[in-house]
Amino acid sequence: MARPTPLSGFPEWLPAGRLVEQHVLDSLRRTFELHGFVGIETRAVEPLEQLLRKGETSKEVYVLRRLQEDDAEGADGADRQGQLGLHFDLTVPFARYVLENAGHLAFPFKRYQIQKVWRGERPQDGRFREFVQADIDVVGVGELPYHYEVELPLVIAEALGSLTDLGMPEVRILVNNRKVAEGFYRGLGLDDVDGVLRSIDKLDKIGPDAVAALLVAESGATEKQAAACLELAGISGDDAGVVERVRQLAADHGVVSDLLETGCDELGALVTAAAERAPGVVVADLKIARGLDYYTGSVYETVLVGHEQLGSICSGGRYDTLASDGVHTYPGVGLSIGVSRLVSRLLGAELVRATRAVPSAVVVAVTSEETRAASDRAAAALRARGIPVEVAPTAAKFGKQIKYADRRGVPFVWFPGRPAGVAEDGSPVEAVADQVKDIRSGEQVEADAASWEPPAEDLWPRAEAV
Amino acid sequence: MARPTPLSGFPEWLPAGRLVEQHVLDSLRRTFELHGFVGIETRAVEPLEQLLRKGETSKEVYVLRRLQEDDAEGADGADRQGQLGLHFDLTVPFARYVLENAGHLAFPFKRYQIQKVWRGERPQDGRFREFVQADIDVVGVGELPYHYEVELPLVIAEALGSLTDLGMPEVRILVNNRKVAEGFYRGLGLDDVDGVLRSIDKLDKIGPDAVAALLVAESGATEKQAAACLELAGISGDDAGVVERVRQLAADHGVVSDLLETGCDELGALVTAAAERAPGVVVADLKIARGLDYYTGSVYETVLVGHEQLGSICSGGRYDTLASDGVHTYPGVGLSIGVSRLVSRLLGAELVRATRAVPSAVVVAVTSEETRAASDRAAAALRARGIPVEVAPTAAKFGKQIKYADRRGVPFVWFPGRPAGVAEDGSPVEAVADQVKDIRSGEQVEADAASWEPPAEDLWPRAEAV
Missing domain, CATH: 3.40.50.800 (Anticodon-binding domain)
Structure with missing residues (x-):
């Protein structure tokens, strides 16, 4: 056998690198457990029809086939019944696990889950096709109090903060609230909320002028409405003053909205609690949109200070319907750390090293x-x-x-x-x-x-x- | 979404069960690290042609396909070039990892690896299709001293022994040496060593008469030769006396073999060291054959006392060629614990429970x-x-x-x-x-x-x- 070469998109570490990754995973696990989150693992596969319920991710799924599969088992690619695929995140499997085991779980159920996920990206994109995620979620039955939307980013702040003495840069958790955005847009007269959010989400990539043009072209905004949306997206800060600026902007544009008011109260409570418990770490940033349409309250992104171009290393939010079995609805709030992306940067930029390459002292x-x-x-x-x-x-x-x-x-x-x-x-x-x-x-x-x-x-x- | 049902062969635990599994994994890891084994993880996939090099496992491989794969990428099932499959053990990926990274590893390289593996068993067989293995191996370049064949089962004895105070039954590690078997068979005049081993491997399943018939029918043994093979397989014991009985049996049948002598010396050294360091745990059992043809020295199986019908929960052996790149050969010795099978029994037989279902005190x-x-x-x-x-x-x-x-x-x-x-x-x-x-x-x-x-x-x- 000739010397094999690495497979693009499937990262592996040498022993010293794995030791760094293991240290990161142990630290995260310890913080999660100190906060009462229970660890679970789900199988790597889910039925294909479950994986395809989120339409936008369909092209990323790896489908499994037994090499010696009987024809009767559905080797025909056109027949998706009974086919299995590798999970591409830990949210879909967690939602399924909650439904499957609801009778045996105590709610609100706080779980962490640290596992590999797979995405069948095009090979030339140079992205990870296999990577480790570390997720925390709290899920309730029927209802879930708002204070968990404050607690979860603070747990993440503590978890990631525990890594700074091993060379990890500081993090900023950027928070926003869907109710603020939706209330503001609707109050302005813009009802294509998802469309506006998708355009705002592109702000860092394409700049304000292009976003304004998109808002006009795709969401039917006037130039004045587009400008107001961009003004909202420009607001950020780490104290309660940020909410006052949102309220002032709304008043300037004649926006009156109960939803906006609720959102401002929630965002204000989060920023205030964070200023006490993790000063300087949590920043309200009204341009954070998160493309996914199932978020209904707080949304979160996380950047490494000095490495912002890496993108968000930990994202998530509040969803009113993580899962539903027709009788009960399970609302939740959760965040997901991209561990492989983080470790890859820590090792690649030579920020962190192992004190030795073997356990032996x-x-x-x-x-x-x-x-x-x-x-x-x-x-x-x-x-x-x-x-x-x-x-x-x-x-x-x-x-x-x-x-x-x-x-x-x-x-x-x-x-x-x-x-x-x-x-x-x-x-x-x-x-x-x-x-x-x-x-x-x-x-x-x-x-x-x-x-x-x-x-x-x-x-x-x-x-x-x- | 209706309440989902479990997928046969893909075990998942409730939080309290996962806690037991995590405790087992933590204990194993700690013992491995105390003995200087370094942890690595390999990607879940290997090129299909690598997975198919062990012929007998080919029907167990899960092949991956990107759902939206381009035709140019080889969606055609007949074209295996570039196709990926999920690993079905941790030995094939480890051999590849050693070859790929040989220039960056310090040999002898002692590694542990705890990961999931997948086997596309027929669904009706009721076997696990996804399960966790915990492997330890030592691999050298060109040569690997015999004493590692003594050390590794003793590390396993300590690792599994650390679980007895949480309700795990005692283990017996059954050891044999390929050189003893091969020397004895060849000395008898039986040159189809692999065939004889395969038949002896069926002893517990089909009984001595059927094995004798197989030896005659498939390996060309006389009834007397078959009886001698069964006599050898009947020898077991946990002190050096066992080797004397093998030597006596060989003398009775006029078998003279340097290979047998070397094997007896090795097996004797293992039993003697084990009697001092883990009294009563390691038992020489001359019927242990291990079906796989790449073992060249010690072979190991492990049973839970009182749960023998569960089969071996930890197996392995010495192989002179774990990997080879044409210039160097990498001999090794390793054992693999079937963690899911073990945990499934601990939970299913209600031998072990978690003191509580959440981390919070x-x-x-x-x-x-x-x-x-x-x-x-x-x-x-x-x-x-x-x-x-x-x-x-x-x-x-x-x-x-x-x-x-x-x-x-x-x-x-x-x-x-x-x-x-x-x-x-x-x-x-x-x-x-x-x-x-x-x-x-x-x-x-x-x-x-x-x-x-x-x-x-x-x-x-x-x-x-x-």
Whole structure:
């Protein structure tokens, strides 16, 4: 087999990179669990007809076929009945899981879910076709209090904030409220709310003039209405003053709307709570639209400060109908972190590195293959106290064994001693104590495997800022 | 959307079941890392032609197709060039990863890998079509010392042993050595070694008479040769005596073989080391054949004591050629734990349960929506010291909020007090301290969110023996 080459769009990390990713995943999981979110996993596949309910994503689905499938099982591509596809997000599977298990879940149900998703993008687009998402959602039955729309971005702020000491840039969570936008547009006389949102969503890409033209051409806006929409989109800020500016703008344009009022109250509550609990992290930004039409309240996007061109690394919002079984409706609010995109940037821009490429804090040297069992015993004694240890692969010269540790970034080499005994010629052999060498400083001291501890910062490998 | 039904072969757990699975995965990972294995993840897909190199598994492969694939991309099922399939094990992807990244890896390379795999089994077989495997392998360049064949089953013994205090039955790791079998068969005059192994592999299923008939019919054995093969398969034991019995049997049949001798030395070394380091766990069992023809030394299977009919939950062996790029050959030894099969049995037989269904140790009650911020502050103070906490969803009557905690198995409810102040009529209001209630005992005491700790066993949910 010739040396294989990577598959475009399917990222894989070398061990040190995976260690960084694992550190990120462990940190996220810990924050989610500290906030009471329960972890679930769903299967990788869903029935194709479920995946195709969101029309705009249909072209991204990978469909599965058993290689030796019977004709009767529906190998015919035209027959979608019973066909399976890989999930392209964690929201569709979560909605299905909630419906399927509603009788066994306690609501409001707070879950996190960290899994791979797949998107059959065109290969030439250079996008990820397989990537890890970390989602949190809260879902209720029939109703879900507004305060969860405040809580969830604050949990994300804490989760992503826990990564800053390993070199992750600061984040800004940009928030808006659909009710504000919809109330304002309708109050202006524009009823094609989805169309206006889709145009506003393009603001960063195509600029205000082109958006204004789109609003006129596609949503029937007058130039004055288009200008008002752009004025609203220009408002941002991280204190309650931002809501006052929205109210003033509405008054200037004669907009009177209960929906707008509700939205302003909600957005104001979010900004106020965030200013206390995560100062400077959450910013109201009235141009955040989120293209998807199922959001009904708060919407969120998240940028890395200094890496804004990367786009949003964590998005989401409030939806009144995550799922419905005809009897009950399940409203929810959730956010999704694009972990692969984030880790890819942290590694690619060399912002973060692993302190070493293997878990081991110690390599136990082997004096001779005949005494390997003594090295194994020293290793076991260290492991029994939670110290990650490996034993050298061969009884090479100690210099070579030290190089083995050095190549992996392992900080300590352990040299097993020997018990007192009697040599072949009958003369007494004195006991030799175990020794441990810090190969960075060269310092070597006597040590006991039953009590020695490495410094806490050397115990496990970590991700750290470069 | 009507209530969806589960997909046969794609297991999913409710939150409490996932918690048990997560506990198992965390325990395995910790043991692997304590032994210096580095975690990697590979993409879920491999080129179809790679997946089909192991002929016998071809019918199990799921092939991927982009729903809106261009004809030019090879939608034609007959054209396998460039087609992708889901991996059906972690060995094929690991071999590819080693070849692809050999220049960046330090050998011997010890890795663990915990991921889902997919097998397109016939739906009516009732087998898992998606399941989690946890693999460990050590791979060298050109050579790999025998002692890793001793180390790896002992790591597995420790990993699975770490699960016994949560109700997992004891395990027996059954070991054999291909060199013993091959040396013995060839010494008897039977050269169809793979055929004999395949027949012996069926011993538990079809019994000794049928195996003897197979050996005669398919491998050209005489009845005497067949009987000798069955005698060898009948030998088992957990001390070095087992190797003596093999040597005696060989002598009885006039078998002289260097390969057999090497195999006996290796098997003896493994059993002796295991008797010291994991007494009673590793058993030499000469009927263990492992159907796959790429094993060249030790082979392993693992049964749960009392649940033997479940089959092997962890199998593997030594292979001289995990991968080869024409210049270098990469020998290895590895084992693979069938995590889903194991967890499914632990849950299905009600051997294990989660102590609660959510991470939270504490629900902070909310006195009124106006004072929710006080509850949020108490929760944040507890979380800052690593205590998992959620805040009640509504300011319902306290009895209802206690029920909310009880339904989730959360042991503590926290009642925020209030600072001293002045009432509307100008009279002084005394400060009220926070209180915490253990809802199992009903005991309620004053507490300070800056210092209170739950008992260690209540801090996080755990999996425990039923």
